[in-house]
Amino acid sequence: MRADAPRARRPRRGTFRLRGSTVRLRLTATYGGLFLASGTALLIVTYLLLRSAGILVLTDSDSSARVLRDIAEAPSAGIPAEDLRATVAHRLLERAAIALAVMTVLSAGLGWLAAGRALRPLRTITGAAREISATSLHQRLALTGHPDELRELGDTFDALLGRLEVAFDAQRRFVANASHELRTPLTRQRTLLEVALADPAPTVDSLRAACRRAVVAGHHLERLIEALLTLARSQRGLDHREPVDLADVAGDVLDSRGEDIRRQRLVVSADLGPATALGDARLVERLVTNLLDNALHHNHPGGSIRVATATRADHSALTIRNTGPLVPPADVDHLVQPFHRLGAHRAAAPERTGLGLSIVDAIARAHDASLRIHAPPTGGLDVEVRFPFAPVSTA
Structure with a gap:
């Protein structure tokens, strides 16, 4: 039996973790450090200004203040001016330092509270990500409040959950x-x-x-x-890409289906112009084969098929049009879903896999190509695959 991996211990909500740096602790340290640095700078500037000031306040041991309105009056009071200035500056510096220490502690506490409030949406996202599993992808964060970066992160997370829910449902x-x-x-x-x-x-x-x-x-x-x-x-996806001539591939597939075409008495027209795509040659051949087999199978005796390849301004196009039964417009988008068949065709052709157009869609996506399917009102299908343009090297 496989040993279970050790489960990480979850920190209890509200606990202060000294070990290991957290975002909240770093923000608090940043707030406190900035306040301490700016307060220290302000204190130094104030001290230097007082050293050269002309108005000073001196507090004696009896807590009685004597205001010397001008430093020139200091000698008449029996106190040398330089000693008075130094004494006042020193006492002011001591008390300012005490006030700065108190305010630093207070600012750190306020920073801790502010960081916790600012990071509350992150805790919500973390808790939801921890609890959500493959069976609860329908849950959403639905964050409210001011549209800021954290709100955008929550909305992005909800969008990701929506895509995952669709992907898991499709997989099931x-x-x-x-x-x-x-x-x-x-x-x-x-x-x-x-x-x-x-x-x-x-x-x-x-x-x-x-x-x-x-x-x-x-x-x-x-x-x-x-x-x-x-x-x-x-x-x-693709492991490598190489130039693939769509005209050559389409011509080879048409030749391989010649007997089926004659048996159904189909009229086939081919306009195979130069068209090059970058991709996997075998997958591109499978794409063309599935499209042509789909056009052969969903056709009626004496019908027609038109195959065309061309190079346009920004892409190389492969187009296959065929006559056949009417396809309801509401079913067109479902044709590329795995094992999706129209009701009459499911009973008429049990040997079909139901994966033909699904494989076409997957191959097109792997080649960064666009697949366009149109159901004409006269019946049949009009399918176009647009590959990104791949210029032919002249070297």
Whole structure:
């Protein structure tokens, strides 16, 4: 069994930690230090001014004050002027130093309280971050008060929680759908084998037919697993980029689908102009293949497909348009979700993985490309992928 990692001890709220510097302690030290430095500077300036002042206040041991309105009167009072000035300055410096020490302690206490009040939103954010888990991502800080930097930090944290909640929900749906999709061919295989084994009088032909159907189910399972791996690889990002000619890739994919095109009696037009993208050649080929297979499958006999590549001002574009059944506009945004199929197509093509456009969307994102899907009112789809422009080196 794996040993549990030691859990960090949480400091109790309200405790003053001398060990380890905290933001509140640093702010308090800064406030107190600044006050002490400025007070000391003010005291030194005052002392220097009094050394040269002409009006002084002297307090004797009986606490009776004698005001010498002018330093020139000091000799007539029997006190040398220089001694009087030094005595007054020294006593003033002592009492000012005591007052400065008291005010420094008071300012440090006020700084401690002010820092605690200023850092209260940070404690709220820290506590929420400690308590929030994958099952409570719906919680929000919802900080109130003056719109300052801490309020902005809280709002940013809430936005991050919102994105994480959406991502976790999508992951849960994906895992649930993937489990269901993987279970279907496995269940079909098991059923075929159980029926064949339960036959009291099996023949070679019946067993051969059962095996063929089990092989077909295995092929579907293999395609589904391959699609899941491709989707995961696309979402991970690109390890390297190289120039990819979209026209060459589109032409090769069209040639590989020639038999399917002839069987469905489709009219295909290709306008393959120069278009270069930076990315992974295999993933770009998979993107074009999925788009063309989608256009072939969701079409009707005698329909048409148009494939075009072109270089524009700031991007290289791949466009595939096909005729076919009408797609409700409300379903267009859901077409790139994993395992999303329109109702009629789910029953008509159980061998489809339901990941074709999801993989296209993931590959486009990995290449920093934009995917635009439009459903014309006459039916079919109009799909355009815009890759960032990649100039061809002439060296």
